[in-house]
Amino acid sequence: MDFNPAETFIQEAEDLLAEIETCALQLQEDFSSTETIHQLFRAFHTIKGSGSMFGFDAVASFTHHVETLLDQVREGQVPVSEELCSIIMESGDQIKALFKASQGGAPADAAAQAKLLARVHTLSATASAGTPGQSSGPKGAASGGETRASSSTWNIRFCPDPLMLSRGCNPELLFRDLKRLGECVIEGHTDRVPALDGLQPEHCYLWWTIRLQGETDSNKIREVFMFVEDGAQLDIEPEAALALTGAAVAEKPAAGGKAPESEARTQTPSGGAGAGNAGTVKVPAARLDRLVNLVGELVMNHSRLATAAARFSTPELAGPVEEIERLVSELRDDVLQIRMMPIGSIFGRFRRLVHDLSQQLGKEINLVTEGEETELDKSILDRLGEPLVHLLRNSIDHGIESPADREAKGKSRKGTIRLVATHRGSDVVVSIADDGKGLDTAAIRAKAVSRQIITADAALSDKEIFNLILLPGFSTAQSITSVSGRGVGMDVVKRQIDALRGSLTITSEAGRGSCMALTLPLTLAIIDGLLVECGHDQYIIPMAVVTENVELPLTDRERNNGRNLVAVRGEQIPYIDLRKIFAIQGAAPSISKIVLVRHEDQRIGLVVDRVMDTHQTVIQALGPFFRNIEVVSGSTVMGDGRVALILDVAGVVRLADNPRHRRSQGQAAEAA
Amino acid sequence: MKNKGSGYWDLTGGLDIEAAEVLKTALLDCFSEPGEIVISLAGVEHCDANGLQILIAGQRSAQALGRAFRIQQPSEAVSGLARTLGFLRDGSLFDQRQRMTEGGE
Numbered sequence: 062m063d064f065n066p067a068e069t070f071i072q073e074a075e076d077l078l079a080e081i082e083t084c085a086l087q088l089q090e091d092f093s094s095t096e097t098i099h100q101l102f103r104a105f106h107t108i109k110g111s112g113s114m115f116g117f118d119a120v121a122s123f124t125h126h127v128e129t130l131l132d133q134v135r136e137g138q139v140p141v142s143e144e145l146c147s148i149i150m151e152s153g154d155q156i157k158a159l160f161k162a163s164q165g166g167a168p169a170d171a172a173a174q175a176k177l178l179a180r181v182h183t184l185s186a187t188a189s190a191g192t193p194g195q196s197s198g199p200k201g202a203a204s205g206g207e208t209r210a211s212s213s214t215w216n217i218r219f220c221p222d223p224l225m226l227s228r229g230c231n232p233e234l235l236f237r238d239l240k241r242l243g244e245c246v247i248e249g250h251t252d253r254v255p256a257l258d259g260l261q262p263e264h265c266y267l268w269w270t271i272r273l274q275g276e277t278d279s280n281k282i283r284e285v286f287m288f289v290e291d292g293a294q295l296d297i298e299p300e301a302a303l304a305l306t307g308a309a310v311a312e313k314p315a316a317g318g319k320a321p322e323s324e325a326r327t328q329t330p331s332g333g334a335g336a337g338n339a340g341t342v343k344v345p346a347a348r349l350d351r352l353v354n355l356v357g358e359l360v361m362n363h364s365r366l367a368t369a370a371a372r373f374s375t376p377e378l379a380g381p382v383e384e385i386e387r388l389v390s391e392l393r394d395d396v397l398q399i400r401m402m403p404i405g406s407i408f409g410r411f412r413r414l415v416h417d418l419s420q421q422l423g424k425e426i427n428l429v430t431e432g433e434e435t436e437l438d439k440s441i442l443d444r445l446g447e448p449l450v451h452l453l454r455n456s457i458d459h460g461i462e463s464p465a466d467r468e469a470k471g472k473s474r475k476g477t478i479r480l481v482a483t484h485r486g487s488d489v490v491v492s493i494a495d496d497g498k499g500l501d502t503a504a505i506r507a508k509a510v511s512r513q514i515i516t517a518d519a520a521l522s523d524k525e526i527f528n529l530i531l532l533p534g535f536s537t538a539q540s541i542t543s544v545s546g547r548g549v550g551m552d553v554v555k556r557q558i559d560a561l562r563g564s565l566t567i568t569s570e571a572g573r574g575s576c577m578a579l580t581l582p583l584t585l586a587i588i589d590g591l592l593v594e595c596g597h598d599q600y601i602i603p604m605a606v607v608t609e610n611v612e613l614p615l616t617d618r619e620r621n622n623g624r625n626l627v628a629v630r631g632e633q634i635p636y637i638d639l640r641k642i643f644a645i646q647g648a649a650p651s652i653s654k655i656v657l658v659r660h661e662d663q664r665i666g667l668v669v670d671r672v673m674d675t676h677q678t679v680i681q682a683l684g685p686f687f688r689n690i691e692v693v694s695g696s697t698v699m700g701d702g703r704v705a706l707i708l709d710v711a712g713v714v715r716l717a718d719n720p721r722h723r724r725s726q727g728q729a730a731e732a733a
Numbered sequence: 734m735k736n737k738g739s740g741y742w743d744l745t746g747g748l749d750i751e752a753a754e755v756l757k758t759a760l761l762d763c764f765s766e767p768g769e770i771v772i773s774l775a776g777v778e779h780c781d782a783n784g785l786q787i788l789i790a791g792q793r794s795a796q797a798l799g800r801a802f803r804i805q806q807p808s809e810a811v812s813g814l815a816r817t818l819g820f821l822r823d824g825s826l827f828d829q830r831q832r833m834t835e836g837g838e
Contacts, residue, residue, distance in 0.1 A: 226750060233782075235815050247819035254786055256793040257761050262753030266786060269819060502772050 067115040074111070074120075074160065077104045078153050079409050085149040086412045092141040095273040098282060101149060102131040107287055108156060114229075114288075119169070120159045123231060127152045130185045136190035145184060150413070151177055175704040213412050214300040215282060217271040222292030225523065227263040230289050236271075238285045243275015254539065272300075315483055346439060349400050353586050356389075356396045357679035363389045368700035391678075397584055400440070404482045404491065405433025407446050411453055411480060418457045425464050426457060432482035437489055438584035441561055445491070445581070448554040452493045452577045453478065455551075460497030460575055470572065472496070488605075489583060494576035500569035502526045527567040528661070531555040559711040562603060562694065564661065590678040590697075592705060593656060593669040596645040599705040601697060602667065605656040606710050610672050613653045627655055627666055636666030637717045642692075658710050665714060680707060692716050740768040745776030747782030748811065756784070760791045764798065775806040780814045 080596070084101045088094060097407070105128040113121035127149070133139040155177055158169035217239075221232070239245055247269060254266040273282065279297045286295050298633065363385055370378040408430045419426040457581035461467075468474055479494045503525055509515045509529045521529075529535060533552040558565045562582050569575040582588070590601035611629055613636075626633045636655055655666035680695040687693070691712035696704050742763055748756065751798055763770045772791070777784075795802030807815070815821040 226781070231781070233814065236817060247817070249819035251789045251820070254793060256797050257757055257764075257787075257790045258794065260757060260786070260790040262757050262783060262787060263750060265782065267818070271819075552777040712813060 065652070069343065070111045070115050070117075071160065071164075074108055074156075077108055077156055080104050082150060082155040082413050083409050085146050086147070086416055088141060089143070089146040089416075098134055098141070100406050102128065102135055103284065103287060105131055105152075106284060110288055117160070117163055118165065120156055123152075123159060123174065123178070124156060126185075130181050133185060133188040139184060141577040142184075144180070147182065148177065150416075153405040213274070213277075215273045215277070215279070216296075216298050216300055217273060217282060218269075218294070218296040219271065219286065220268040221265050221289055223264045223266075225289050225293070226265045232267075232269070235285060235289065238582055239271065239273065239282070242277040242281055242285070243273050245274075246272040255276040259471055260263070292390065297611070307651055349396075349439070352396055353400060354681075356393050357586070357681060359389055360393055360679045364700040365698075365702060381552070393587070397438070397554070397586055400438050400584075400586070401436040402439050402442055404435050404437055404442065404445075404489070407442055408433055408480060410446070411449065414450060414453060415457060415478065418454065419461075422458065423459055423463060424457065426461055427475050427477045429477060429479045430481070431479065435484060435489055435581075437581065438586060440585050441581055441583075444557065444561060445579075448557045448579070449480075449493070451490070451551075451554050453480070456493055456495040456497065456575070456577075459557075460495040460499075462498055485580070488580050490578055490580050492578040494574060497572040498528070499571045499573055499575050500527055500567070501571070505529050523569075524567075527569060530567070531565070549572045559709070560694070562588075562605070562709075586680060588678050588680060588707070590676050590707065591637075591656060592676045592699075593654070593667075594671040594673055595639045595643065596647055596671050598643070598645065598701060599673070599699065600639070600669070601676060601705050601707040602656055602658065602710070603707070604675060606660065608659055608664060611655050611657065611666075613655045613666075613668060615649065615651050615653070618653075629657065629664075632664070634664050634666050636668050637713060638668040639666070639713075640670070642713065642717055660710055660714055665710075667710075667713065678705075678707065740766060740771070741771045743773050743776060745778075747779045748774070748777045748787070749779055749781040750783040753783045753787055756787045757790070760787065760794075763791075764794060764800065769801040769803065770795065771803045771805060773806050774804060774811045775808055777808045777811050779809075780810045782818060784816075785811075785815060785818070785820060 067267070081101060081104050083416050084097050084104070088097045088101070091097070105124050109121050109124040109128050111407065112124060130139065130145075130148070134141060134145065139145070144686050155169065155174055158167075161167065162169045221230075225232075236245065236247055237246075248271070250268045250270070251266075253268065279299075282297050283290070284296070286293070290326075343449075363382075367382050367386065369383045374663060376695070411430075412428055415426055415428040418424075428708065456478050461478070462470070462472075464474040467476060477496050481494070482489060482491045483545040484490075505526050506515070506521070506529075507525075508516050509532075513537070514529060514532060514535075515521065530551050531554075554566055558579055558581075562585065564580045566578045566580070567575065568578070588601075590605050591601050591604055593602060609629075611627065613627060617627070625638065626634050627636055628634075634657065640649055653668050655668050655673045657664050659665075676697075676699075678697045681697055682695055683690070685694065692709055693706045693712070694709040695707045697707060699705050740763075743754075746752070763772075770791075772788070792802055792804075794800075812821060
C-alpha cells in the first residue's frame with residue numbers, strides 16, 4: 062500500500078494549525094467560548110500526540126507546554142485573556158516553523174521559542190496562585206449534564222475505522238489510557254469478523270463496549286479516542302442517561318450484548334451511517350492535476366477520433382464515437398468537479414492577516430466574510446491568495462483610517478472590510494470592500510501628471526483615474542511602509558488576475574470607502590473558445606470576452622490610411638491585426654474578419670483571416686520555455702492533430718501598446 | 734506455521750499485522766486437508782489485534798464448512814492481549830462455545 066502516515070500527519074497538522082488560528086481569533090472575540098477552548102486543546106493535543114508518534118519530537122515537546130496551559134484554562138484555573146490568545150497564535154506560528162525545520166527548512170528561532178515558553182509558563186504559574194473555578198475560564202460554562210466530572214459510570218461503544226490497525230493505532234494502548242480514567246470492563250465483539258476467504262487481514266472488524274466507572278467526564282473520555290475517532294463510531298453515554306432515554310437506547314447493545322442486526326448493518330467496518338468522514342479520501346493535489354491532464358488528453362484524442370471517423374465515413378464507428386463522447390464529457394465534468402474547492406479554505410488565513418496588521422498599524426478592523434462556500438478550481442485558488450493578500454493589505458494600510466480619524470469624521474472607531482465571494486453567471490466575483498476614506502482622485506491624478514502618464518489637462522472619468530493605479534510603479538502612498546506602498550503592487554495584482562483570465566474592477570467614493578472586485582472563471586482547465594485562423598496558424602480566443610464578429614474588406618483597410626479603427630454601428634473601435642503583431646508571412650485574404658472582444662470596459666477588434674468555429678477547449682499549459690510569452694495563456698490540440706494557441710487578450714493588447722513593438726513593426730513595414 | 738501431522742499445526746513467532754496475509758493463506762491451506770484442525774499457539778511470541786482476527790476468521794470458516802477447529806495452548810502474548818482487548822472471557826478465547834483454555838484442552 063502506497064501510504065506514508067507521516068506525510069498524512071503533516072497534512073492533518075496543517076489543517077489543525079489553520080483551525081488553531083481561527084479558534085484563537087474566535088476566542089479573542091468571545092472569551093467565554095468553552096467549545097473553542099476545548100477545540101484548541103484537542104488540536105494541540107493531537108499535534109503533540111501524533112507528532113511524537115511520527116518522530117517530530119521538537120514539535121511534540123514544544124506543544125506539550127501549550128497543551129498544559131490550555132488544560133489549565135479548561136479547568137478554569139487560568140482565565141482567558143488577550144495574552145492567552147496571543148500566545149496561542151504565536152504558538153501556532155512556532156509549530157509551523159518547527160515543522161518546516163524538521164523537513165529541511167530553516168531552523169526555527171530558538172530565542173523566540175524560549176521567550177514564548179517563558180510567557181506560557183508565566184501564565185501557567187498564575188493557575189496555582191488562583192482559585193480553581195473562580196476565574197473566567199470555561200469550566201463554569203461546562204456544567205451541562207454529561208461533561209461534568211464526578212464519580213459516574215459511562216457506557217462506551219467504540220466501532221473503529223476499518224483502517225485503524227493498518228495506520229498503526231493500537232487498541233491496547235487506547236484501553237490502557239482509558240483505564241487511567243477509572244475502572245474499566247472491556248468487552249470485545251467479534252460478530253463482524255468474516256470467514257477467512259472474505260477477510261482483508263489489515264482491516265479491523267472488531268468492536269468494543271466498555272463500562273467505565275470513575276471521576277471523569279465525556280470530554281476526557283473522548284480525548285482518549287481522539288487519534289482514532291476519524292471514521293469511527295464512538296458513543297459515550299452516562300449510565301443514568303441510558304436508563305432514562307428508554308426504548309431508543311435500549312436497542313443499543315449493553316455491555317456484553319450484540320449489536321442489533323439493523324444497527325450492525327449500518328455500522329459495518331466498510332462504512333455506513335456511523336462512518337462520519339470515512340467516505341472522504343485525501344489525495345495529493347499533484348495526482349488530481351495529473352488526472353485533469355489525462356482527461357484533457359482523452360478529450361483531445363476523442364476529438365481526433367471523431368474527425369477521423371467523419372473523414373472516412375465509417376458508419377460502424379459513428380455509434381461508439383458518440384458514446385465515447387458522452388462518457389468523456391461526463392468524466393471531464395466529474396474530474397473538474399473534484400478539483401473544485403470552497404473559497405473559504407483561503408479566507409481563514411486573512412483573519413490572521415487583518416488581526417496582525419491592524420495591531421501593527423494601531424487600527425481597529427472587523428473582517429466580515431461571506432460566500433465561503435463558493436467553489437473555485439483549486440488551481441485558481443492556489444494563485445488567488447497572493448493578490449487578495451495585497452488588496453487586503455492596501456485596504457488596511459491606506460483605506461481604513463485610524464480610530465481617532467474615524468471618530469473625527471463621525472464614523473465608528475472600528476472599520477469594516479467585507480470579503481465576499483459570489484457566483485455571477487459562469488464567473489465568480491470576489492470583492493474586497495472597506496468603509497475607509499476611499500481613493501483620492503486628486504492625488505492619483507497629480508501623481509500621474511508628475512510621472513507624465515497623463516497630461517495636466519487630460520479629461521478622465523473617475524473610473525479611468527482609478528485604473529491609473531494599476532499601472533506599473535504607481536503609488537500615491539506618502540511613505541513606504543512594511544505593509545504596502547512600495548509602488549510595485551497593484552500592477553502585479555492586475556497581471557496576476559489577468560493570468561487567471563480574470564478582471565479587476567475598482568469603485569470608490571471619497572470618505573465612504575473602496576471596493577476591488579475580481580471576476581474570475583470557475584476553472585482554468587477548460588474554456589469555450591472561438592477558433593480562428595491567421596495564415597496557417599490556428600488560435601483560440603476565449604468566448605467569455607468575444608462580443609461579435611464583423612468583416613473587414615481590404616479596401617476599407619486601405620481607406621483608413623494606417624489608422625486601425627473600424628466603425629461598428631457608429632462606434633469607432635480600435636483593432637489589432639494579428640498577422641502584423643505575430644509577423645505572419647503571406648498576403649491577407651481580400652476580406653478579413655474582426656473578432657470584437659471586451660477588454661477593461663473597452664471594445665477592441667482582433668483581425669484574423671478566418672473565423673472557424675466555437676470550440677470547447679481543454680487547456681494544456683505551455684512548457685517552461687514558453688512561459689514568458691505574454692500573448693498566449695496555453696495551447697490545445699485540435700481534432701486534426703494541429704496545435705492551436707489560446708490567446709491572452711490582455712497580453713495581446715499590452716504587446717500592441719508596447720512602443721518598442723510598434724517601432725519594430727514600423728521598421729519591418731519600411732523594409733518591406 | 735508448521736504442519737505437525739493429523740491436522741495439528743504449530744504456530745510460532747508473530748501473530749500480527751506483519752504476518753497477517755501469510756497466516757491467512759496458511760490457514761486456508763489447513764482447510765484443504767480433511768479432518769479436525771488444531772492450532773497450537775504456544776510458540777507465538779508477539780500478537781496484535783490483526784492476529785487475533787485471523788484466528789477468529791478461521792473459526793468462522795470452520796463453522797461455515799462444518800469443520801472442527803480448535804485453538805490451544807495460547808502463549809502469554811496471545812492470552813495477555815486477548816485479556817486486555819476483552820476477548821478472554823472465563824479463561825476462554827473469543828467465544829464461549831470454544832472451550833479451549835489457556836492451559837490447553
